[in-house]
Amino acid sequence: MTKKLMLCLIFLLLPFSISFGADDLEQRVKTLEDASTERQKTIEEQQKTIEELKKGAAQPEPPASGPSGLTGLFGGSALANPNISLIVNTFLYSSNIKGSGLPGRGIPGFTNIGIENGKGFNLDAAELFIFAPVDPYFNLYADIPVTESGAEVEEAYFVTASLPEGLQAKGGKFKSGFSRINSQHPHAWDFADTPLVYRAFIGGEGLTEKGAQLTYLPQFPFYAQLGVEVLQGENPVLFGPDAGSGPHAYGAFAKASFDLGDYSTVLFGPSAITGKTKTASIADDTWFAGSSTLYDFELTYKWKPTRDRSLTLQGEYMLRDQKGDLTDTVLNTVNTLKRSQDGAYLQGMYRFGRWGAGARYDILQIFKSEYVLSKADEGFGRRPWRATGDIEFSPTEFSRIRVQYNYDRSGRDGRTNNEVFLQFIMGIGAHAAHPF
Amino acid sequence: MKKLMILTALMLLSFTAEAFAGVNVVATLPFIGSLAKEIGGDRIEVATLLKPTQDPHYVEARPSMILAARNADILMYNGLDLEIGYLPLLIESSRNPRIQPGKPGNFDCSQYVSAIEKPTSVDRSMGDVHPLGNPHYLFSPGNVLRVAEGIAEGLSSVDPDNEAFYKANLVAFKERFRKKEAGWRGVRLKGARFIACHKIFEYLAAGFGFEIVGYVEPKPGIPPSAGYIEGLIESIKRTKPAAILCTANYGLNDARALAAKTGLKVVVLPQDVGAQAEAKDWFTFMDLAVSSLDKGR
Structure with a gap:
């Protein structure tokens, strides 16, 4: 009904509008022409002004100061966008051990987690890094490695920017401040893999946990950073997600640094982390429930006399104490387990121009090799150790090619694992600066 | 032991007290x-x-x-x-x-x-x-x-x-x-030609009217290949620059190598205030830069 009415109305109105158009057409054209002439005049006048301004501006004027001037502190990209970078870490892996034997090749007495690299081509990850200030009070960081099995949130955390008195808080999921290498991203390592102490005590992935961290930079005459952490405790080697409800790991660390002259710097300090543990990574067909404490001492020396030459020497000592019950899932028996084990590594990296050469020596059970199962000391024999050498070529700071050889005697079966890596690390985009 | 710790703490506190x-x-x-x-x-x-x-x-x-x-x-x-x-x-x-x-x-x-x-x-x-x-x-x-x-x-x-x-x-x-x-205006560098190691001296060139006709680096931050240097030597024969500009810490070795092949002079400009003993402040730094260019012209 209404539709018909509307159609009628339109038909009624149509002739009016047409006749209106026909009557006024000539006048409208004239109006348009007038307007066009007017516009032309304006354009010519503006052109004149521009020419005059150009003459006057032979000397470039300083740009207006103030917030409109691009400061470039966080890169030349559009000011409101976060900084995004993608880092691809891919490598070719070779070993004399059969491919099927690698996943089962743990370090007996320490961990049953074997070597996760496949023989041949490997894609560690295409890792997406995003960061930007949130507002004047917080900076936000995220690290999203995309692997063949999908994307995961490796890190997502905020850092405060304006707490007073040298304090800084961090919250979310982040790499713990424990030890030296733990908070470094894999692309910043001097080698393709982490030292044996990391693999044995916290796993190759390191301590990346949900939690909160508070650090303090006191007003000392030398650099010192003190930090405490409360962590969820989900690390599968040291703690385990089922070990306790709520946060069940606590850490503390201290780092101090001195400059030795203009070109040398030392950084050192202890750290410790403790918490409840429930893990199946001690030995096959077992699970362990108890508590763990891991201590670390780190020491780094860097010498950088010129722009293209540097030497880094770095070492860490770790000691782990564990106490609890080890359940054998096959025999259905429960034994008390007390472990106190240590290890260390020492590594050096010399860089000259685009080239770098590194060496590393790893060893486990230096002073402590206690593994007491229901009051009986279990001996695992041979001391696990490994020697590593690598050569790097970095065409620019955004690309790196690395060849690495490991002489690995950590399997304790008398067999050597001769490993070779050919690694490619490439990064694009605006990446955050790496800490010292 | 406790005494030692208290002593250390006191020492640290006394350090922090002497703020400017x-x-x-x-x-x-x-x-x-x-x-x-x-x-x-x-x-x-x-x-x-x-x-x-x-x-x-x-x-x-x-x-x-x-x-x-x-x-x-x-x-x-x-x-x-x-x-x-x-x-x-x-x-x-x-x-x-x-x-x-x-x-x-x-x-x-x-x-x-x-x-x-x-x-x-x-x-x-x-x-x-x-x-x-x-x-x-x-x-x-x-x-x-x-x-x-x-x-x-x-x-x-x-x-x-x-x-x-x-x-x-x-x-x-x-x-x-x-x-x-x-004083700097009195130095006549207009029309002079130079080779430079890196894009450091562009403001000098723009301000004093000289020309940088080639770079030892093929691209900023990228070291030269042998082939690139050969091409550069060819172009030097045509453009006939007066000297190669570099700083003591950026490109000096590359500049010397190129100088040996071409017979050009190497002019070492100060990189920043304090790089050379004469460059005590920004004025003497500029004095040194300008006089080095003048000598190398």
Whole structure:
């Protein structure tokens, strides 16, 4: 009904509008022409002004100061966008051990987690890094490695920017401040893999946990950073997600640094982390429930006399104490387990121009090799150790090619694992600066 | 043992007590620190993070720098992305609210600079191109004068009580600038041709009217290949430059190698204030740069 009415109305109105158009057409054209002439005049006048301004501006004027001037502190990209970078870490892996034997090749007495690299081509990850200030009070960081099995949130955390008195808080999921290498991203390592102490005590992935961290930079005459952490405790080697409800790991660390002259710097300090543990990574067909404490001492020396030459020497000592019950899932028996084990590594990296050469020596059970199962000391024999050498070529700071050889005697079966890596690390985009 | 600990704690406390009462200025580059000292005089204490012999492109945030930034009332930096590799980290790690972006204590000198060589598009296949323009404006008298004016403003904003003092020092600086500039204008470099190691001297070329006809680097930050050098030698035969320009810490070896092949002179220009003993402040630094160019012409 209404539709018909509307159609009628339109038909009624149509002739009016047409006749209106026909009557006024000539006048409208004239109006348009007038307007066009007017516009032309304006354009010519503006052109004149521009020419005059150009003459006057032979000397470039300083740009207006103030917030409109691009400061470039966080890169030349559009000011409101976060900084995004993608880092691809891919490598070719070779070993004399059969491919099927690698996943089962743990370090007996320490961990049953074997070597996760496949023989041949490997894609560690295409890792997406995003960061930007949130507002004047917080900076936000995220690290999203995309692997063949999908994307995961490796890190997502905020850092405060304006707490007073040298304090800084961090919250979310982040790499713990424990030890030296733990908070470094894999692309910043001097080698393709982490030292044996990391693999044995916290796993190759390191301590990346949900939690909160508070650090303090006191007003000392030398650099010192003190930090405490409360962590969820989900690390599968040291703690385990089922070990306790709520946060069940606590850490503390201290780092101090001195400059030795203009070109040398030392950084050192202890750290410790403790918490409840429930893990199946001690030995096959077992699970362990108890508590763990891991201590670390780190020491780094860097010498950088010129722009293209540097030497880094770095070492860490770790000691782990564990106490609890080890359940054998096959025999259905429960034994008390007390472990106190240590290890260390020492590594050096010399860089000259685009080239770098590194060496590393790893060893486990230096002073402590206690593994007491229901009051009986279990001996695992041979001391696990490994020697590593690598050569790097970095065409620019955004690309790196690395060849690495490991002489690995950590399997304790008398067999050597001769490993070779050919690694490619490439990064694009605006990446955050790496800490010292 | 306890006594020892208390003693150590007391010692540390006594160290922290001897803080400077004036304005704590932290400058990234030596010339910025030197300019700040000219304007700030004894009302400020200047800590300069980089040595004049250090390449400003490759700097690591040493913990001692973080400590310096922690105590800064104002952080003065070159800008134009020159410090991109360490400064954002330094500012965050300093835990110092006064120098965070947007605060008056976060002082980007390049906001007073009219930069040259702003690329219209940039990607990293072009080498280490600075997307905001050439950052080496310390060789540009006009820009440095404006930076000095800015520093007077910046110091006044964090220390309003001494505004008159900073202004008076700025007037003295400008006076000296006028005299020096007249001297530099007398040096005739117009039409001279040079080869350069890296894009460091573009502001000098623009200001003094000489021409840089080739670079030892094929692209910024990329070392030359043998083939590239051969091509450069061919082009040198045509363009007939007077000398190869470099600094003591950037490109000297490459320049010497090229000089041996072409018979050209090598002119070593100061990289920053303090790089050579004569370059005590920014004026004597420019004196040295200009006279070295004049001799090498």
